[in-house]
Amino acid sequence: MDELKKAAARAAVERIADGSVVGLGTGTTLAYVLQELGAKAQRGDMRITGVATSYQARFLAKEYGIPVCDPMDVNFVDIAIDGADEVDPQGRVIKGAGAAHVTEKLVAALAKRFIVVVDESKLVERLGERCPVPIEAIAPALAFVQKRIREMGGDPVIRTGKGKIGPVISDLGNPILDARFDRIDDPAALSQRLDSIPGLVGHGLFIGMADQAIVARPPEEQPVVEVLEFRRG
Numbered sequence: 001m002d003e004l005k006k007a008a009a010r011a012a013v014e015r016i017a018d019g020s021v022v023g024l025g026t027g028t029t030l031a032y033v034l035q036e037l038g039a040k041a042q043r044g045d046m047r048i049t050g051v052a053t054s055y056q057a058r059f060l061a062k063e064y065g066i067p068v069c070d071p072m073d074v075n076f077v078d079i080a081i082d083g084a085d086e087v088d089p090q091g092r093v094i095k096g097a098g099a100a101h102v103t104e105k106l107v108a109a110l111a112k113r114f115i116v117v118v119d120e121s122k123l124v125e126r127l128g129e130r131c132p133v134p135i136e137a138i139a140p141a142l143a144f145v146q147k148r149i150r151e152m153g154g155d156p157v158i159r160t161g162k163g164k165i166g167p168v169i170s171d172l173g174n175p176i177l178d179a180r181f182d183r184i185d186d187p188a189a190l191s192q193r194l195d196s197i198p199g200l201v202g203h204g205l206f207i208g209m210a211d212q213a214i215v216a217r218p219p220e221e222q223p224v225v226e227v228l229e230f231r232r233g
């Protein structure tokens, strides 16, 4: 699996033009993107400014010698690269297994181009097939948000930490819910309904945001990289 992630990461980095402002996503696939970008930066082959979506992205960028700033420091991003948990045939995406989806969505929205990098295990026919929808909410609203999601047919569970007792708290300081839905027939409608819940900070449905998915398929020894094009908006 790692070889597939590396292959997708390399293909994504090839699409970054020298001098770009680059949104740096979060996750294990993005760690390879950052490694590759760092190697190019060290060789002097590429000068970019990274925009971090998480502490992970910021720390890795610093480790690899990539200049990095916060979303608040930029008015636009040339290209944002990020991983995904599920991608459907229309390029709609579920993100947030790393609890960074709120800032990831902001950086994707700031970006002129948003590219997701995945191995083929992330491709699904229907969003929600395998993954729950991650939801970030302010702590005082948690019970209220859970009630609203149940009324929508979801089953929201508070995400608990590994290496920490109690709830996962995002980089922004909020707890995370994972909401399973039996069947998501209309992801755009669900996205809008979730956005309308008071106290809900953000969710992991990215609708009409991705321009491309770079997909790496087996064999591991010689991955085949395919680029899927989507219409944004």
Ligand code: 5RP
Residues within 6 Å of the ligand: 025, 026, 027, 028, 029, 030, 082, 083, 084, 085, 094, 095, 096, 097, 098, 099, 100, 101, 104
């Ligand atoms: C973090 C994310 C990640 O991009 C997503 O979970 C994919 O991660 P990985 O590349 O480790 O599978 O959305 O919030």
